[in-house]
Amino acid sequence: KNQVEQSPQSLIILEGKNCTLQCNYTVSPFSNLRWYKQDTGRGPVSLTIMTFSENTKSNGRYTATLDADTKQSSLHITASQLSDSASYICVVSDRGSTLGRLYFGRGTQLTVWP
Amino acid sequence: EADIYQTPRYLVIGTGKKITLECSQTMGHDKMYWYQQDPGMELHLIHYSYGVNSTEKGDLSSESTVSRIRTEHFPLTLESARPSHTSQYLCASSEPDPQGSYEQYFGPGTRLTVT
Numbered sequence: 001k002n003q004v005e006q007s008p009q010s011l012i013i014l015e016g017k018n019c020t021l022q023c024n025y026t027v028s029p030f031s032n033l034r035w036y037k038q039d040t041g042r043g044p045v046s047l048t049i050m051t052f053s054e055n056t057k058s059n060g061r062y063t064a065t066l067d068a069d070t071k072q073s074s075l076h077i078t079a080s081q082l083s084d085s086a087s088y089i090c091v092v093s094d095r096g097s098t099l100g101r102l103y104f105g106r107g108t109q110l111t112v113w114p
Numbered sequence: 115e116a117d118i119y120q121t122p123r124y125l126v127i128g129t130g131k132k133i134t135l136e137c138s139q140t141m142g143h144d145k146m147y148w149y150q151q152d153p154g155m156e157l158h159l160i161h162y163s164y165g166v167n168s169t170e171k172g173d174l175s176s177e178s179t180v181s182r183i184r185t186e187h188f189p190l191t192l193e194s195a196r197p198s199h200t201s202q203y204l205c206a207s208s209e210p211d212p213q214g215s216y217e218q219y220f221g222p223g224t225r226l227t228v229t
Contacts, residue, residue, distance in 0.1 A: 004156075043118075043204050043220030044157075089156075093216065102218060104156040 002027040006090050006105035014113050017080055021108045023073040023090030031095035035064050035075045038087045038107065047075070047088075077110075085112045117141050120205050120221035127195055128229055135190045135224045137205030146188040147218065149204040150174060157204060163188060195228045202226070 004025045013019050025033070032051045036044035048057040048064040050073070057064050061078045077084055087107040094101055118139040127133055139146070144165040149157040149172075159172030163182040177199070178192050188207075192199055205221040 009154075041123075041223065041225065043206070043222050045220070046217060049217070101159075102216075106154065106156045109154070 002092075002094065002103050004090055004092050004103050004105040006088075006108050008108060009106070010109040010111070012111045012113060013080055015080060015082055018076065018078050019080060019110065021075045021077075021088050021090075021110070023075070023105055025071050025073070025090070025092045025103070027092040027094050027103050029095040030068065030071075031093040033064075033066055033073050034091045034093070034102075035062070035073075036089040036091055038089055040086070044089055044091075080110075080112045082112050082114060085110060118205065118207055118219050118221040120203075120224050122224060123222060124225045124227075126227045126229060129194075129196055131195050133192050133195055133226070135203055135205075135226070137188045137190070137221055138186050139188075139207040139219070139221075140186060141207060141209070141219070142185065143207035143209045143219075144185065145208045145216070146182065147206040147208070148172070148178075148180060148188070148190050149206065150176065151202045151204060151223075153202075161190065195226075197228045200226060200228050 007022045034049045035047045038044040047062050050057050050066045063076045066073045087109050089107040090105040092103045121136045146163045148161040151157045158174035160174050160176040161180040163169045169180050202223050204223045206218040208216040208218040
């Protein structure tokens with residue numbers, strides 16, 4: 001069964017600190033993995049996308065890593081800001097799907113305190 | 115920010131009412147999707163469309179229906195709303211990139227509450 005598991009479920013950090021969010025998946029055959037940021041009451045917005053051959057991708061203070069062998073990914077946030085408070089969702093796409101089917105994790109709810 | 119719009123953003127309605135959630139995109143994407151998301155839970159695909167006059171049910175059973183008469187428009191309708199329909203509904207659209215991967219662009223969502 002294709003699944004995406006994220007940890008931790010929630011995380012509270014102080015402004016300026018770094019944090020790392022985890023994602024494990026069983027989706028096969030694997031096409032790509034995305035990290036989305038979803039602000040409260042809004043739709044998800046893509047942060048990074050990685051294919052099978054990529055093991056790291058950065059977008060400003062966000063750095064995602066991918067280990068396709070162990071089927072694990074992480075999202076590292078550097079020098080956190082109050083605006084980073086949101087849900088971060090790991091999304092995996094399977095190869096060969098003409099629909100572009102996505103499998104969603106439940107997200108990690110990050111809260112950044114001043 | 116993606117050019118995909120949803121209205122209304124918030125809706126509180128009584129049981130038994132018929133409602134239509136609007137979704138439109140100006141990117142010319144063929145594929146469109148409707149997701150349902152409860153607080154703290156993952157998004158569940160309830161409907162999708164490959165293009166005009168094409169609609170399919172998603173992974174999560176839903177009493178809602180959709181139509182795709184125009185490329186840019188993908189409305190979702192509930193004939194008789196019930197409290198169990200209370201949720202957030204997200205619309206998305208996509209097209210393949212040069213690598214064949216599909217980037218889905220999401221609308222802001224409609225928060226539906228049925229009393």
